[in-house]
Amino acid sequence: MMLMIMMMKKMRTAARFRSQLWSLKMPSLCHRSFAAISTYKAVIFDMYGVLIPSPVKLATVFEQQNSVPLGTLGKAIRTGGEVNVWKRFMRGEIGAEEFVEAFGRQCSEIAGCPVPIGSFLSDLTSGPMTRPLPIMMEALLCTRSRGLKTAVLSNNFLQLNGDPFLPLDHSLFDVIVESCREGLSKPDPRIYHLCLNRLGVSAHEAVFLDDLELNVKAAAQLGMHAIKVGDLAVSVKELEGVLGIPLSGIVPGPGSAPRATKLPMDQLTQYLRKALHLSDKADPVAVQQLSPSQSNSLYHLTTGGRHLLLRKQQKASRAMETEYRLLKALNGSGIPVPEIIDLCEDPSVLGAPFLLMEVCLGRMYSDPSLPGLTPGDRRALYQAMQHTLCQIHCLDTRAVGLEDYGEPVDYMGLQVQWWTQQYRDSETPPIPAMERLIQWLPLHLPKHQRTTQIHGSFRLENLVFHPEKPEVVAVMDWGRSRLGDPLTDLTFSCMAHCLPQDNPLLTGISDRGLVQLGIPTVEEVMGQYCSSMGLEEGVPDWNFYMAFHLFCLASSHQGESKSTIAGQTGYGRLAEQVADLAWDFATKEGFRIFNAMLRSPHAVTSPLKGQVAE
Incomplete structure (x- = not known):
């Protein structure tokens, strides 16, 4: 009886803990490789005033230098409605020579003096107007690196040679729509629809940027998220917030030194040209550093029209060589993995080994509630996630040469030992719940472990989904892969189901109303997996696995706390509270074992096999 009372007290303590733990807003220790949390599929950029300088400022300078009354060109552009000379020039209805003559005559009448429009047109296609704006081009590169489509939608004109003026790298855009080629100009809704159709997206799946209010309003009325561009830095910040991805870190251009990177660019450029068989005239390498960790630094590279990921090893180990072998073996196995280009172990290039792989363009999500999607789409993505997990666990390791990959014997026992040692190595003040778990976990290892x-x-944010279909196109972050107990993957993928949304370590969905969102419950996830894998016994040790995962999380957090912010009691307290939650699951496992002694072995049909609900 005393034992039961103590167990009930522990459960009440853990319940109080849930209401307090997540108020500690600590930085996440779970570093992301890269992610796109965006529910949008495309970003549409105006050219003038967004990607290149605004002609409005140029017109002001032109008027000042040529003694033309200020505002003359602007008045001529606004006079006469849709049939005025400027609008007809933008729609390609008149050529450059006719425009210079007609628009010059109109401006001269307004100004009361000759206006050399030929000189203005020349200025409009030379000098600063030919140089893209770095901050917006950096945002464009980051946008493309995350798998979103990009387009230019510009009111543009034909030059004297008959070509449009477009001083941009065409390869950076999936679609280019110019008024002078289409016979339509903004804010006509038809040209917006034309751009959306060519991109293959609906209006609510697109973000639009323009520096003119009337064009922004027209886009918004069609259902696009429209951003009025004024201050470029402010507009990029707004776009960053809408897309949910960082839009800085890439610095394009020859000889530029990428911010936040320590890569020797000359050596890297030489290596890439050789590895990718690029000519010496290939585009310069653009670099964006993604989230670093204690063991690896990840970079996004763009060169020669290709998007690449480079992961540089920080700590001495054979992990990178092992992962290279794994991904090479999995290529062609049916399991979606990124395409590996090379493992470079030559220290003269970057000073440490690194992996080079292709970027898998698609959708990535760091919020397991999948904001912005329909309930049906959410369910479909979670089902695709489970299908991919089953593919991994059904792999014939002998067929791909991985039968000796990792430790196949007593996997969970070895894992408990390893994480216990990690905790001991970074131990600060003793944590009572960790001490109890260190004693409890080895005594309650699952009796039947498959290999x-x-x-x-394995979790949602390590997956890249097809841009349009509920299909996983790549599984990322294979650094911890080996032969082991597959139920560790399954239960780890459900961690978010057991944690609240504002958990500072792992974003959860336990308080989000899964039925309304369309997200499968833990029971449904387990049921789908067990049905696919033929596990009639379900997952009877589910609480053990959850206690184990939280024990690992506390150990890892304790280690990071000691190495980076020693002496800050908030961090130590967070590890202690995570350990308390782990002990809560251990307590429930004790109740499960006790209850199982009192019931028929065939009384429970749930995949969780008698787990005690919270």
Whole structure:
């Protein structure tokens, strides 16, 4: 009886803990490789005033230098409605020579003096107007690196040679729509629809940027998220907030030194030209540093029209060589993995080994509630996630040469030992719940462990989904993969189901109303997996696995706390509270075992096999 009372007290303590833990807003220790949390599929850029300088400022300078009354050109552009000379020039209805003559005559009448429009047109296609704006081009590169489509939608004109003026790298855009080629100009709704149709997206899946209010309003009325561009830095920040991805870190251009990177660019450029068989005239390398960790630094590279990921090893180990072998073996196995280009172990290039792989363009999500999607779309993505996990666990390791990959014997026992040692190595003040778990976990290891290939960190934000279909196109972050207990992958993928949304370590969905969102419950996830894998016994040790995962999280957080911010009691307290939650699951496992002694072995049909609900 005393034992039961103590167990009930522990559960009440853990319940109080849930209401307090997440108020500690600590930085996440779970570093992301890269992610796109955007529900949008495309970003549409105006050219003038967005990607290149605004002609409005140029017109002011032109008027001042040529003694033309200020505002003359602006008045001529606004006079006469849709049939005025400027609008007809933008729609390609008249050529450059006719425009110079007619628009010059109109401006001269307004100004009361000759206006050399030929000189203005020359200025409009030379000098600063030919140089893209770095801050917006950097945002464009970051946008494309995350798998979003990009387009230019510009009111543009034909030059004297008959070509449009477009001083941009055409390869950076999926679609280019110019008024002078289409016979339509903004804010006519038809040209917006034309651009959307060519991109293959609906209006609510697109973000539009323009520096003119009337064009922005027209886009918004069609259902696009429209951003009025004034201050470029402010507009990029707004776009960053809308897309949910960082839009800085890439610095394009020859000889530029990428911010926040320590890469020797000359050596890297030489290596890439050789590895990718590029000519010496290939585009310069653009670099964006993504989220670093203690063991690896990840970079996004763009060169020769290709998007690449480079992961540089920080700590001495054979992990990178092992992962290279794994991904090479999985290529062609049916399991979606990124295409590996090379493992470079030559220290003269970057000073440490690194992996080079292709970027898998698609959708990535760091919020497991999948904001912005329909309930049906959410369910479909979670089902695709489980299908991919089953693919990994069904892999014939002998067929791909991975039968000796990792430790297949007593996987969970070895994992408990390893994480216990990690905790001991970084231990600060003793944590009572961790001490109890260190004693409890080895005594409650699952009796029946299967051995398959496992991912080791399988969760939603390590997956890249097809841009349009509910299909996983790449599984990322294979650094912890080995032969082991597949139920560690399955239960780890459900961690978000057990944690609230504002959890500072892992974003959860336990308080989000899964039925309304269309997200499968834990029971449904387990049921789908067990049905696909033929597991009639379900997952009877589910609480053990959850206690184990939280024990690992506390150990890892304790280690990071000691190495980076020693002495800050808030961090130590957070590790202690995570350990308390782990012990809560251990307590529930004790109730499960006790209850199982009192019931028929065939009384429970749930995949969780008698788990005690919270």
